[in-house]
Amino acid sequence: MTLNTDPTILIVPGLRDHVAEHWQTLLQARLPKAASVPPLEHDKLSCAARVAALDEAIAKIDGPIVLVAHSAGVMITVHWAQHHNRPIQGALLATPADLEVPMPAGYPALDVLKEHGWLPVPRKPLPFPSIVGASRNDPLAAFDRAANMAADWGSRLVDLGEVGHLNPAAGYGEWPQAETLIRELL
Numbered sequence: 483m484t485l486n487t488d489p490t491i492l493i494v495p496g497l498r499d500h501v502a503e504h505w506q507t508l509l510q511a512r513l514p515k516a517a518s519v520p521p522l523e524h525d526k527l528s529c530a531a532r533v534a535a536l537d538e539a540i541a542k543i544d545g546p547i548v549l550v551a552h553s554a555g556v557m558i559t560v561h562w563a564q565h566h567n568r569p570i571q572g573a574l575l576a577t578p579a580d581l582e583v584p585m586p587a588g589y590p591a592l593d594v595l596k597e598h599g600w601l602p603v604p605r606k607p608l609p610f611p612s613i614v615g616a617s618r619n620d621p622l623a624a625f626d627r628a629a630n631m632a633a634d635w636g637s638r639l640v641d642l643g644e645v646g647h648l649n650p651a652a653g654y655g656e657w658p659q660a661e662t663l664i665r666e667l668l
Contacts, residue, residue: 496553505657529599572667580623607636
């Protein structure tokens with residue numbers, strides 16, 4: 483029997499869950515050893531339910547794990563890291579949504595986010611290596627705010643340039659840089 487030392491890439495989507503044209507969905511389909519946190523059937527806005535779903539997905543994986551989170555998935559990851567100690571090899575945290583300031587129309591209001599357990603955003607250093615990819619023109623997080631989160635979490639900050647929220651609405655399906663950044667975590 484051989485030991486499995488290749489990490490599983492675990493996709494942590496944001497609040498919109500799995501979008502067919504999203505770079506995370508395309509990345510998962512392309513990688514030989516990838517999984518994703520399944521969408522929630524109930525309590526879709528509950529931070530605790532999302533953290534529990536991430537914990538369940540992690541528990542099903544044997545061997546090393548690299549988390550690949552986007553948007554609110556980043557917040558799910560940092561909330562999970564505050565209360566769980568399963569070893570994680572690293573995390574790519576792409577365009578974190580800044581839930582501490584009002585977001586554009588169509589997104590949950592601050593009082594709703596607080597009511598559902600998203601606030602305050604954890605600011606303790608993460609117990610695993612991480613890279614935060616931040617956009618210069620993200621409508622859900624100003625670059626300086628994302629940079630401050632990266633510093634608080636002990637993450638390496640990568641300036642992605644002007645990539646919007648790094649989603650299909652911003653013109654991103656494939657995002658080849660994700661694989662480059664994941665390799666850095668290996």
